[in-house]
Amino acid sequence: MTNPIIARLSGWFVLILLQIPLVMTFWASFSADSLLTLPTTRWSMRWYVDFINEPQWSRAAFRSLIAACVAAGIAVPLATAAAWSLREWPQRFRYYVLGLLLMPATVSGVALGLGLLQVAYAVGLAGQWPCLIGAHTLLGFPVALLVVRMGFTPSLQELEAAAAGLGAKSSVVAWRITLPLLWPWLVASAVAVFVISLNDAVVAVFVCGPDTETLPVVAWRQLRHSAGPMVAVAGTITMMASLGMMGVTTAGLWFLRFRKQSAGGSL
Amino acid sequence: MTLLRASIAILLPALLLVVGGTAAGAILTVRMSLHAPGAGAGLFEPGSVSLSSWASMGDAHHRGIVLTTILTGLGVSLLSTAIGALLAMLAAPFAGLRFMGVMVLILAPRLSGVLASLFGLQRLLPRGWIGSLIAETWLLVPYSTLILVIALRGIDPHLVPAARGLGASRWQVLRWIIWPLSLPAVALTLQLGWVWGFGAFLGPLFLGGPDQSTLAVEIHHEAFDLGRWPRAAAEGVVLMVLTASAMAAGSWRPRP
Numbered sequence: 273m274t275n276p277i278i279a280r281l282s283g284w285f286v287l288i289l290l291q292i293p294l295v296m297t298f299w300a301s302f303s304a305d306s307l308l309t310l311p312t313t314r315w316s317m318r319w320y321v322d323f324i325n326e327p328q329w330s331r332a333a334f335r336s337l338i339a340a341c342v343a344a345g346i347a348v349p350l351a352t353a354a355a356w357s358l359r360e361w362p363q364r365f366r367y368y369v370l371g372l373l374l375m376p377a378t379v380s381g382v383a384l385g386l387g388l389l390q391v392a393y394a395v396g397l398a399g400q401w402p403c404l405i406g407a408h409t410l411l412g413f414p415v416a417l418l419v420v421r422m423g424f425t426p427s428l429q430e431l432e433a434a435a436a437g438l439g440a441k442s443s444v445v446a447w448r449i450t451l452p453l454l455w456p457w458l459v460a461s462a463v464a465v466f467v468i469s470l471n472d473a474v475v476a477v478f479v480c481g482p483d484t485e486t487l488p489v490v491a492w493r494q495l496r497h498s499a500g501p502m503v504a505v506a507g508t509i510t511m512m513a514s515l516g517m518m519g520v521t522t523a524g525l526w527f528l529r530f531r532k533q534s535a536g537g538s539l
Numbered sequence: 540m541t542l543l544r545a546s547i548a549i550l551l552p553a554l555l556l557v558v559g560g561t562a563a564g565a566i567l568t569v570r571m572s573l574h575a576p577g578a579g580a581g582l583f584e585p586g587s588v589s590l591s592s593w594a595s596m597g598d599a600h601h602r603g604i605v606l607t608t609i610l611t612g613l614g615v616s617l618l619s620t621a622i623g624a625l626l627a628m629l630a631a632p633f634a635g636l637r638f639m640g641v642m643v644l645i646l647a648p649r650l651s652g653v654l655a656s657l658f659g660l661q662r663l664l665p666r667g668w669i670g671s672l673i674a675e676t677w678l679l680v681p682y683s684t685l686i687l688v689i690a691l692r693g694i695d696p697h698l699v700p701a702a703r704g705l706g707a708s709r710w711q712v713l714r715w716i717i718w719p720l721s722l723p724a725v726a727l728t729l730q731l732g733w734v735w736g737f738g739a740f741l742g743p744l745f746l747g748g749p750d751q752s753t754l755a756v757e758i759h760h761e762a763f764d765l766g767r768w769p770r771a772a773a774e775g776v777v778l779m780v781l782t783a784s785a786m787a788a789g790s791w792r793p794r795p
Contacts, residue, residue, distance in 0.1 A: 276709045276710055277614075278628060279625060279713075280628070280630075282625050283626055283629030285755050286622055286625055287626060287641070290647065290658065290680065291644065291647060293648070293655070293656050293657075293658070293659025293662075293663060293677070294648070294656065296658075296662055296663070297655040297656075297659045300659075300662075317766065348787045350552055350553045350556060353550065353551070353553060354549075354550055356546070356549065356552040357550035358546075358550075359546075360542050360545075360546035361546065370548070372554070373557055375557055375561045376557060376560065377563070378734055379738075379782065380735075380755055381740060381755075382755040382758050383565075383758070383775045383778050383779050383782075384560075384564065385769065386564070386758060386772065387560070387561065387565050388560055388564050390567035390568065391559065391560065391563050391564050391567060392568060406556070407560070409556065410561070412555055413553065413556060426684070447713050453616055467629055467650055471653050471654070473653060473654065476727070477759075477763075488654055491654050495657065495742075503658055504655075505652060507654040507655030507656075507658050511655045514650050515643075515647075515650065518643075529614070
Protein backbone atom coordinates (compact mmCIF):
# COMPACT_ATOMS: atom_id res chain seq x y z
CA MET A 273 0.00 0.00 0.00
CA THR A 274 1.48 3.37 -0.97
CA ASN A 275 -0.01 6.53 0.46
CA PRO A 276 0.30 10.13 -0.69
CA ILE A 277 3.51 11.74 0.56
CA ILE A 278 1.62 14.39 2.55
CA ALA A 279 -0.26 11.67 4.49
CA ARG A 280 3.01 9.88 5.29
CA LEU A 281 4.75 13.08 6.39
CA SER A 282 1.78 14.03 8.61
CA GLY A 283 1.83 10.51 10.08
CA TRP A 284 5.52 10.75 11.00
CA PHE A 285 4.97 14.24 12.45
CA VAL A 286 2.11 12.99 14.68
CA LEU A 287 4.14 9.94 15.69
CA ILE A 288 6.98 12.19 16.88
CA LEU A 289 4.50 14.45 18.72
CA LEU A 290 3.09 11.41 20.53
CA GLN A 291 6.49 10.66 22.07
CA ILE A 292 7.25 14.17 23.37
CA PRO A 293 5.40 13.93 26.73
CA LEU A 294 7.09 10.60 27.47
CA VAL A 295 10.53 11.99 26.65
CA MET A 296 9.81 14.99 28.89
CA THR A 297 8.84 12.75 31.80
CA PHE A 298 11.97 10.65 31.33
CA TRP A 299 14.09 13.79 31.17
CA ALA A 300 12.45 15.37 34.23
CA SER A 301 13.07 12.26 36.34
CA PHE A 302 16.84 12.92 36.12
CA SER A 303 16.52 16.55 37.14
CA ALA A 304 18.71 17.63 40.06
CA ASP A 305 16.32 20.36 41.20
CA SER A 306 13.47 20.05 43.68
CA LEU A 307 11.33 22.48 41.75
CA LEU A 308 10.71 21.15 38.34
CA THR A 309 11.80 23.37 35.50
CA LEU A 310 12.40 22.14 31.99
CA PRO A 311 14.74 22.10 30.20
CA THR A 312 17.12 21.07 32.97
CA THR A 313 20.86 20.99 32.54
CA ARG A 314 21.79 19.53 35.93
CA TRP A 315 21.48 15.77 35.93
CA SER A 316 21.09 13.58 38.99
CA MET A 317 19.89 10.18 40.18
CA ARG A 318 18.86 11.60 43.56
CA TRP A 319 15.13 11.14 42.97
CA TYR A 320 15.62 7.49 42.05
CA VAL A 321 17.61 6.99 45.29
CA ASP A 322 14.84 8.77 47.22
CA PHE A 323 12.23 6.62 45.49
CA ILE A 324 13.96 3.45 46.69
CA ASN A 325 14.56 4.81 50.20
CA GLU A 326 11.07 6.18 50.79
CA PRO A 327 8.80 3.31 51.92
CA GLN A 328 5.66 5.08 50.64
CA TRP A 329 6.94 4.87 47.05
CA SER A 330 8.92 1.64 47.08
CA ARG A 331 6.14 -0.31 48.83
CA ALA A 332 3.57 1.07 46.42
CA ALA A 333 5.74 -0.06 43.48
CA PHE A 334 6.04 -3.54 45.00
CA ARG A 335 2.26 -3.71 45.55
CA SER A 336 1.66 -2.67 41.94
CA LEU A 337 3.90 -5.45 40.74
CA ILE A 338 2.15 -8.07 42.90
CA ALA A 339 -1.33 -6.87 41.87
CA ALA A 340 -0.37 -6.92 38.18
CA CYS A 341 1.07 -10.45 38.36
CA VAL A 342 -1.89 -11.88 40.28
CA ALA A 343 -4.48 -10.13 38.06
CA ALA A 344 -2.76 -11.52 34.95
CA GLY A 345 -2.61 -14.96 36.58
CA ILE A 346 -6.39 -14.94 37.15
CA ALA A 347 -7.61 -13.08 34.07
CA VAL A 348 -5.81 -15.25 31.50
CA PRO A 349 -7.27 -18.65 32.60
CA LEU A 350 -10.73 -17.04 32.85
CA ALA A 351 -10.36 -15.50 29.40
CA THR A 352 -9.10 -18.77 27.92
CA ALA A 353 -12.04 -20.70 29.38
CA ALA A 354 -14.45 -18.05 28.11
CA ALA A 355 -12.88 -18.00 24.62
CA TRP A 356 -13.02 -21.82 24.45
CA SER A 357 -16.62 -21.80 25.64
CA LEU A 358 -17.67 -19.16 23.10
CA ARG A 359 -16.64 -21.47 20.24
CA GLU A 360 -19.28 -23.96 21.31
CA TRP A 361 -22.14 -21.48 21.58
CA PRO A 362 -24.65 -21.28 18.74
CA GLN A 363 -23.84 -18.37 16.41
CA ARG A 364 -26.94 -16.33 17.22
CA PHE A 365 -26.18 -16.32 21.00
CA ARG A 366 -22.40 -16.06 20.71
CA TYR A 367 -22.24 -12.33 20.01
CA TYR A 368 -24.64 -11.49 22.84
CA VAL A 369 -22.48 -13.44 25.29
CA LEU A 370 -19.34 -11.84 23.86
CA GLY A 371 -20.95 -8.39 24.22
CA LEU A 372 -21.79 -9.18 27.84
CA LEU A 373 -18.22 -10.33 28.55
CA LEU A 374 -16.75 -7.18 26.97
CA MET A 375 -19.04 -4.91 29.04
CA PRO A 376 -16.28 -3.75 31.47
CA ALA A 377 -14.37 -2.24 28.53
CA THR A 378 -17.28 -0.01 27.57
CA VAL A 379 -18.00 1.39 31.03
CA SER A 380 -16.18 4.56 32.06
CA GLY A 381 -13.38 3.86 34.55
CA VAL A 382 -14.94 6.22 37.10
CA ALA A 383 -18.39 4.58 36.87
CA LEU A 384 -16.75 1.15 37.10
CA GLY A 385 -14.70 2.20 40.13
CA LEU A 386 -17.78 3.65 41.85
CA GLY A 387 -19.72 0.42 41.28
CA LEU A 388 -16.83 -1.81 42.36
CA LEU A 389 -16.39 0.16 45.57
CA GLN A 390 -20.00 -0.60 46.51
CA VAL A 391 -19.67 -4.26 45.58
CA ALA A 392 -16.58 -4.34 47.81
CA TYR A 393 -18.54 -2.74 50.68
CA ALA A 394 -21.41 -5.19 50.14
CA VAL A 395 -19.11 -8.21 50.48
CA GLY A 396 -16.99 -6.63 53.24
CA LEU A 397 -13.76 -6.38 51.24
CA ALA A 398 -13.46 -2.62 50.76
CA GLY A 399 -9.85 -1.45 50.62
CA GLN A 400 -8.46 -4.98 50.80
CA TRP A 401 -6.27 -6.97 48.43
CA PRO A 402 -9.03 -9.21 46.96
CA CYS A 403 -10.92 -6.06 46.00
CA LEU A 404 -7.93 -4.57 44.16
CA ILE A 405 -7.08 -7.88 42.48
CA GLY A 406 -10.71 -8.42 41.45
CA ALA A 407 -10.93 -4.90 40.02
CA HIS A 408 -7.75 -5.29 37.98
CA THR A 409 -8.78 -8.76 36.81
CA LEU A 410 -12.07 -7.26 35.63
CA LEU A 411 -10.26 -4.39 33.88
CA GLY A 412 -7.89 -6.70 32.05
CA PHE A 413 -10.36 -9.49 31.28
CA PRO A 414 -11.95 -8.02 28.09
CA VAL A 415 -8.53 -7.39 26.52
CA ALA A 416 -7.29 -10.84 27.53
CA LEU A 417 -10.43 -12.39 26.01
CA LEU A 418 -9.97 -10.55 22.71
CA VAL A 419 -6.30 -11.54 22.49
CA VAL A 420 -6.91 -15.22 23.35
CA ARG A 421 -9.81 -15.37 20.87
CA MET A 422 -7.38 -14.34 18.12
CA GLY A 423 -5.48 -17.55 18.86
CA PHE A 424 -8.51 -19.79 18.24
CA THR A 425 -8.01 -19.75 14.48
CA PRO A 426 -9.86 -21.97 11.96
CA SER A 427 -6.63 -23.93 11.38
CA LEU A 428 -6.43 -24.72 15.10
CA GLN A 429 -10.00 -26.02 14.99
CA GLU A 430 -9.17 -28.15 11.95
CA LEU A 431 -6.16 -29.66 13.73
CA GLU A 432 -8.26 -30.35 16.83
CA ALA A 433 -10.93 -32.02 14.70
CA ALA A 434 -8.30 -34.10 12.91
CA ALA A 435 -6.76 -35.26 16.20
CA ALA A 436 -10.19 -36.10 17.61
CA GLY A 437 -11.03 -37.94 14.38
CA LEU A 438 -7.91 -40.07 14.85
CA GLY A 439 -9.20 -41.10 18.29
CA ALA A 440 -7.45 -38.65 20.64
CA LYS A 441 -9.35 -37.93 23.86
CA SER A 442 -10.43 -34.32 24.42
CA SER A 443 -7.88 -33.93 27.24
CA VAL A 444 -5.10 -35.16 24.91
CA VAL A 445 -6.27 -32.78 22.16
CA ALA A 446 -6.25 -29.88 24.63
CA TRP A 447 -2.79 -30.78 26.00
CA ARG A 448 -1.03 -31.78 22.77
CA ILE A 449 -2.72 -29.57 20.15
CA THR A 450 -4.63 -26.62 21.62
CA LEU A 451 -2.27 -25.42 24.35
CA PRO A 452 1.00 -25.61 22.37
CA LEU A 453 -0.57 -23.57 19.55
CA LEU A 454 -2.34 -21.18 21.87
CA TRP A 455 0.37 -20.35 24.36
CA PRO A 456 1.93 -17.36 22.50
CA TRP A 457 -1.53 -15.77 22.67
CA LEU A 458 -1.81 -16.65 26.36
CA VAL A 459 1.55 -14.97 27.02
CA ALA A 460 0.48 -11.92 24.99
CA SER A 461 -2.79 -11.64 26.93
CA ALA A 462 -0.94 -12.02 30.27
CA VAL A 463 1.38 -9.16 29.28
CA ALA A 464 -1.61 -7.05 28.27
CA VAL A 465 -3.35 -7.59 31.64
CA PHE A 466 -0.06 -6.95 33.47
CA VAL A 467 0.40 -3.62 31.69
CA ILE A 468 -3.24 -2.58 32.21
CA SER A 469 -3.05 -3.37 35.92
CA LEU A 470 0.33 -1.68 36.36
CA ASN A 471 -0.95 1.52 34.75
CA ASP A 472 -4.41 1.72 36.28
CA ALA A 473 -4.95 4.76 38.43
CA VAL A 474 -8.65 5.53 37.90
CA VAL A 475 -10.32 2.37 39.24
CA ALA A 476 -7.56 1.87 41.82
CA VAL A 477 -8.29 5.28 43.37
CA PHE A 478 -11.77 3.96 44.25
CA VAL A 479 -10.88 0.45 45.41
CA CYS A 480 -7.50 0.86 47.13
CA GLY A 481 -7.24 1.18 50.90
CA PRO A 482 -4.29 2.61 52.85
CA ASP A 483 -2.57 -0.81 52.84
CA THR A 484 -3.14 -1.55 49.16
CA GLU A 485 -2.25 1.76 47.51
CA THR A 486 -0.49 1.06 44.23
CA LEU A 487 2.18 3.22 42.60
CA PRO A 488 -0.22 5.04 40.23
CA VAL A 489 -2.47 5.90 43.20
CA VAL A 490 0.39 7.37 45.25
CA ALA A 491 1.66 9.27 42.20
CA TRP A 492 -1.90 10.37 41.40
CA ARG A 493 -2.28 12.03 44.80
CA GLN A 494 1.04 13.85 44.32
CA LEU A 495 0.20 14.83 40.74
CA ARG A 496 -3.03 16.49 41.86
CA HIS A 497 -1.21 18.82 44.23
CA SER A 498 2.29 19.39 42.86
CA ALA A 499 3.99 17.52 40.08
CA GLY A 500 7.46 17.03 41.54
CA PRO A 501 10.30 14.90 40.19
CA MET A 502 9.12 11.89 42.23
CA VAL A 503 6.03 11.67 40.02
CA ALA A 504 8.30 11.74 36.99
CA VAL A 505 10.36 8.93 38.56
CA ALA A 506 7.18 6.89 39.23
CA GLY A 507 6.03 7.48 35.65
CA THR A 508 9.43 6.50 34.24
CA ILE A 509 9.62 3.33 36.37
CA THR A 510 6.11 2.29 35.29
CA MET A 511 7.02 3.06 31.68
CA MET A 512 10.22 0.99 31.91
CA ALA A 513 8.44 -1.91 33.64
CA SER A 514 5.70 -2.01 30.97
CA LEU A 515 8.05 -1.66 28.01
CA GLY A 516 10.59 -4.05 29.58
CA MET A 517 7.92 -6.70 30.13
CA MET A 518 6.75 -6.35 26.52
CA GLY A 519 10.29 -6.35 25.14
CA VAL A 520 11.34 -9.46 27.06
CA THR A 521 8.18 -11.31 26.06
CA THR A 522 8.48 -10.37 22.39
CA ALA A 523 12.17 -11.33 22.32
CA GLY A 524 11.37 -14.64 24.06
CA LEU A 525 8.61 -15.49 21.58
CA TRP A 526 10.83 -14.62 18.60
CA PHE A 527 13.69 -16.69 20.02
CA LEU A 528 11.46 -19.74 20.56
CA ARG A 529 9.98 -19.40 17.07
CA PHE A 530 13.46 -19.11 15.59
CA ARG A 531 14.68 -22.17 17.53
CA LYS A 532 11.65 -24.18 16.45
CA GLN A 533 12.18 -23.20 12.81
CA SER A 534 15.89 -24.07 13.08
CA ALA A 535 14.97 -27.48 14.52
CA GLY A 536 12.66 -28.08 11.57
CA GLY A 537 9.40 -27.63 13.46
CA SER A 538 6.52 -26.74 11.22
CA LEU A 539 4.29 -25.03 13.78
CA MET B 540 -25.83 -30.86 24.24
CA THR B 541 -23.27 -32.18 26.73
CA LEU B 542 -20.63 -30.01 25.05
CA LEU B 543 -22.86 -26.94 25.31
CA ARG B 544 -23.47 -27.66 29.01
CA ALA B 545 -19.73 -28.06 29.58
CA SER B 546 -19.07 -24.80 27.76
CA ILE B 547 -21.66 -23.01 29.89
CA ALA B 548 -20.02 -24.45 33.01
CA ILE B 549 -16.53 -23.20 32.09
CA LEU B 550 -17.94 -19.80 31.16
CA LEU B 551 -19.51 -19.33 34.59
CA PRO B 552 -16.44 -17.96 36.47
CA ALA B 553 -15.91 -15.30 33.80
CA LEU B 554 -19.62 -14.42 33.78
CA LEU B 555 -19.59 -14.20 37.56
CA LEU B 556 -16.64 -11.81 37.43
CA VAL B 557 -18.19 -9.57 34.78
CA VAL B 558 -21.75 -9.59 36.12
CA GLY B 559 -20.58 -9.34 39.74
CA GLY B 560 -18.24 -6.48 38.98
CA THR B 561 -20.06 -4.48 36.33
CA ALA B 562 -23.79 -5.22 36.49
CA ALA B 563 -23.96 -5.55 40.29
CA GLY B 564 -21.88 -2.38 40.59
CA ALA B 565 -24.30 -0.54 38.32
CA ILE B 566 -27.33 -1.73 40.33
CA LEU B 567 -25.67 -0.74 43.62
CA THR B 568 -24.83 2.67 42.12
CA VAL B 569 -28.52 3.21 41.31
CA ARG B 570 -29.41 2.10 44.83
CA MET B 571 -26.87 4.44 46.45
CA SER B 572 -28.20 7.39 44.44
CA LEU B 573 -31.56 6.88 46.19
CA HIS B 574 -30.09 7.12 49.70
CA ALA B 575 -29.57 10.22 51.82
CA PRO B 576 -25.94 11.34 52.22
CA GLY B 577 -24.14 9.74 55.16
CA ALA B 578 -23.80 11.89 58.25
CA GLY B 579 -20.81 10.03 59.65
CA ALA B 580 -18.12 7.84 58.16
CA GLY B 581 -20.44 5.82 55.89
CA LEU B 582 -20.98 6.50 52.20
CA PHE B 583 -24.72 7.02 52.79
CA GLU B 584 -27.39 6.84 55.48
CA PRO B 585 -28.39 3.15 55.66
CA GLY B 586 -32.11 2.51 55.41
CA SER B 587 -32.90 5.99 54.12
CA VAL B 588 -34.76 6.71 50.89
CA SER B 589 -34.24 10.12 49.32
CA LEU B 590 -34.41 11.79 45.96
CA SER B 591 -32.32 14.74 47.13
CA SER B 592 -29.32 13.65 45.06
CA TRP B 593 -31.46 13.65 41.92
CA ALA B 594 -33.07 17.01 42.64
CA SER B 595 -30.06 18.96 41.38
CA MET B 596 -29.44 16.88 38.27
CA GLY B 597 -31.47 19.21 36.04
CA ASP B 598 -29.95 22.50 37.25
CA ALA B 599 -27.81 24.78 35.07
CA HIS B 600 -24.57 23.49 36.63
CA HIS B 601 -25.33 19.87 35.74
CA ARG B 602 -26.71 20.76 32.31
CA GLY B 603 -23.39 22.50 31.62
CA ILE B 604 -21.46 19.44 32.78
CA VAL B 605 -23.51 17.10 30.60
CA LEU B 606 -23.01 19.43 27.62
CA THR B 607 -19.23 19.54 28.22
CA THR B 608 -19.21 15.74 28.51
CA ILE B 609 -21.05 15.32 25.20
CA LEU B 610 -18.88 17.90 23.39
CA THR B 611 -15.71 16.32 24.81
CA GLY B 612 -16.91 12.87 23.72
CA LEU B 613 -17.65 14.06 20.19
CA GLY B 614 -14.40 16.05 19.94
CA VAL B 615 -12.28 13.17 21.24
CA SER B 616 -14.03 10.76 18.89
CA LEU B 617 -13.45 12.89 15.77
CA LEU B 618 -9.87 13.87 16.63
CA SER B 619 -8.73 10.39 17.69
CA THR B 620 -10.25 8.83 14.56
CA ALA B 621 -8.61 11.40 12.25
CA ILE B 622 -5.19 11.07 13.92
CA GLY B 623 -5.61 7.29 14.18
CA ALA B 624 -6.29 7.14 10.42
CA LEU B 625 -3.08 9.07 9.66
CA LEU B 626 -1.02 6.79 11.91
CA ALA B 627 -2.71 3.63 10.61
CA MET B 628 -1.90 4.61 7.02
CA LEU B 629 1.69 5.16 8.10
CA ALA B 630 2.04 1.82 9.94
CA ALA B 631 -0.03 -0.55 7.80
CA PRO B 632 2.36 -0.83 4.80
CA PHE B 633 5.32 -1.89 6.98
CA ALA B 634 6.14 -5.55 7.68
CA GLY B 635 8.08 -7.52 10.27
CA LEU B 636 10.31 -5.67 12.73
CA ARG B 637 9.64 -2.25 11.17
CA PHE B 638 5.91 -2.74 11.66
CA MET B 639 6.47 -3.80 15.27
CA GLY B 640 8.73 -0.80 15.90
CA VAL B 641 6.19 1.69 14.54
CA MET B 642 3.36 -0.01 16.48
CA VAL B 643 5.33 0.19 19.74
CA LEU B 644 5.80 3.94 19.15
CA ILE B 645 2.07 4.34 18.39
CA LEU B 646 0.99 2.36 21.44
CA ALA B 647 3.64 3.93 23.71
CA PRO B 648 1.30 6.54 25.29
CA ARG B 649 -0.91 3.73 26.63
CA LEU B 650 1.69 1.05 27.17
CA SER B 651 4.19 3.23 28.95
CA GLY B 652 1.89 4.46 31.65
CA VAL B 653 -0.77 7.08 31.83
CA LEU B 654 1.14 8.83 34.60
CA ALA B 655 4.21 9.37 32.49
CA SER B 656 2.00 10.72 29.72
CA LEU B 657 0.02 13.05 31.97
CA PHE B 658 3.12 14.40 33.63
CA GLY B 659 4.55 15.42 30.27
CA LEU B 660 1.22 16.66 28.92
CA GLN B 661 0.72 18.95 31.91
CA ARG B 662 3.94 20.70 30.93
CA LEU B 663 3.10 20.99 27.25
CA LEU B 664 -0.57 21.89 27.04
CA PRO B 665 -2.53 24.93 28.20
CA ARG B 666 -5.15 24.43 30.91
CA GLY B 667 -8.71 24.58 29.66
CA TRP B 668 -11.11 22.67 27.44
CA ILE B 669 -8.71 22.56 24.49
CA GLY B 670 -5.91 21.20 26.69
CA SER B 671 -8.14 18.54 28.22
CA LEU B 672 -9.51 17.60 24.79
CA ILE B 673 -6.00 17.15 23.36
CA ALA B 674 -4.83 15.19 26.42
CA GLU B 675 -7.84 12.86 26.27
CA THR B 676 -7.38 12.42 22.51
CA TRP B 677 -3.69 11.72 23.07
CA LEU B 678 -4.63 8.90 25.48
CA LEU B 679 -7.17 7.41 23.06
CA VAL B 680 -5.21 7.62 19.79
CA PRO B 681 -3.34 4.31 20.35
CA TYR B 682 -6.64 2.37 20.55
CA SER B 683 -8.14 4.12 17.51
CA THR B 684 -4.98 3.45 15.51
CA LEU B 685 -4.94 -0.21 16.50
CA ILE B 686 -8.50 -0.76 15.20
CA LEU B 687 -7.74 1.05 11.93
CA VAL B 688 -4.41 -0.72 11.38
CA ILE B 689 -6.15 -4.10 11.71
CA ALA B 690 -8.76 -2.96 9.15
CA LEU B 691 -6.17 -1.62 6.68
CA ARG B 692 -4.05 -4.76 6.89
CA GLY B 693 -7.19 -6.80 6.21
CA ILE B 694 -7.66 -5.19 2.77
CA ASP B 695 -6.81 -7.54 -0.10
CA PRO B 696 -3.18 -6.65 -0.95
CA HIS B 697 -3.80 -7.19 -4.68
CA LEU B 698 -6.40 -4.43 -4.98
CA VAL B 699 -4.04 -1.44 -4.69
CA PRO B 700 -1.45 -2.67 -7.26
CA ALA B 701 -4.34 -3.58 -9.57
CA ALA B 702 -5.82 -0.08 -9.32
CA ARG B 703 -2.38 1.54 -9.76
CA GLY B 704 -1.75 -0.68 -12.76
CA LEU B 705 -4.98 0.59 -14.29
CA GLY B 706 -3.71 4.15 -13.95
CA ALA B 707 -5.25 5.31 -10.64
CA SER B 708 -3.32 8.00 -8.75
CA ARG B 709 -2.45 7.56 -5.05
CA TRP B 710 -5.31 9.88 -4.06
CA GLN B 711 -7.74 7.94 -6.25
CA VAL B 712 -6.61 4.68 -4.61
CA LEU B 713 -7.16 6.27 -1.20
CA ARG B 714 -10.57 7.67 -2.19
CA TRP B 715 -12.02 4.74 -4.13
CA ILE B 716 -10.32 1.63 -2.64
CA ILE B 717 -8.99 2.18 0.87
CA TRP B 718 -11.65 4.59 2.17
CA PRO B 719 -14.75 2.47 1.26
CA LEU B 720 -13.13 -0.75 2.49
CA SER B 721 -12.08 0.74 5.82
CA LEU B 722 -15.39 2.56 6.40
CA PRO B 723 -16.81 -0.04 8.86
CA ALA B 724 -13.64 0.23 10.97
CA VAL B 725 -13.82 4.04 10.84
CA ALA B 726 -17.45 3.85 12.05
CA LEU B 727 -16.41 1.50 14.89
CA THR B 728 -13.53 3.81 15.88
CA LEU B 729 -15.86 6.83 15.91
CA GLN B 730 -18.37 4.93 18.05
CA LEU B 731 -15.79 3.69 20.55
CA GLY B 732 -14.18 7.13 20.64
CA TRP B 733 -17.56 8.63 21.42
CA VAL B 734 -18.30 6.09 24.16
CA TRP B 735 -14.84 6.38 25.76
CA GLY B 736 -14.85 10.15 25.27
CA PHE B 737 -18.03 10.42 27.36
CA GLY B 738 -16.07 8.89 30.21
CA ALA B 739 -13.23 11.44 29.77
CA PHE B 740 -11.61 11.81 33.16
CA LEU B 741 -7.82 12.13 33.25
CA GLY B 742 -7.54 14.85 30.60
CA PRO B 743 -10.24 17.11 32.10
CA LEU B 744 -9.06 16.42 35.67
CA PHE B 745 -5.42 17.33 35.14
CA LEU B 746 -5.72 19.83 32.29
CA GLY B 747 -9.28 21.14 32.37
CA GLY B 748 -10.30 24.31 34.15
CA PRO B 749 -13.03 24.49 36.83
CA ASP B 750 -15.65 25.33 34.20
CA GLN B 751 -14.76 22.38 31.98
CA SER B 752 -15.72 19.52 34.30
CA THR B 753 -17.01 16.38 32.69
CA LEU B 754 -19.38 13.99 34.45
CA ALA B 755 -16.50 11.67 35.38
CA VAL B 756 -14.54 14.53 36.98
CA GLU B 757 -17.66 15.72 38.80
CA ILE B 758 -18.29 12.21 40.18
CA HIS B 759 -14.74 12.11 41.55
CA HIS B 760 -15.10 15.62 43.00
CA GLU B 761 -18.45 14.88 44.68
CA ALA B 762 -17.22 11.59 46.11
CA PHE B 763 -13.66 12.29 47.24
CA ASP B 764 -13.56 16.05 47.78
CA LEU B 765 -17.09 16.68 49.11
CA GLY B 766 -18.00 13.22 50.45
CA ARG B 767 -21.46 13.36 48.79
CA TRP B 768 -21.48 9.78 47.59
CA PRO B 769 -25.21 9.52 46.73
CA ARG B 770 -24.89 12.56 44.48
CA ALA B 771 -21.77 11.05 42.91
CA ALA B 772 -23.82 7.88 42.37
CA ALA B 773 -26.64 9.84 40.69
CA GLU B 774 -24.09 11.42 38.36
CA GLY B 775 -22.67 7.94 37.79
CA VAL B 776 -26.11 6.72 36.69
CA VAL B 777 -26.40 9.68 34.27
CA LEU B 778 -22.97 8.82 32.86
CA MET B 779 -23.91 5.15 32.43
CA VAL B 780 -27.18 6.08 30.67
CA LEU B 781 -25.28 8.50 28.41
CA THR B 782 -22.69 5.84 27.54
CA ALA B 783 -25.34 3.18 26.90
CA SER B 784 -27.27 5.61 24.68
CA ALA B 785 -24.09 6.34 22.72
CA MET B 786 -23.50 2.60 22.29
CA ALA B 787 -27.07 2.05 21.15
CA ALA B 788 -27.01 5.04 18.78
CA GLY B 789 -23.71 3.89 17.29
CA SER B 790 -24.96 0.34 16.82
CA TRP B 791 -28.18 1.41 15.06
CA ARG B 792 -28.30 0.62 11.37
CA PRO B 793 -31.17 1.48 9.03
CA ARG B 794 -33.13 -1.54 7.79
CA PRO B 795 -32.12 -2.42 4.22
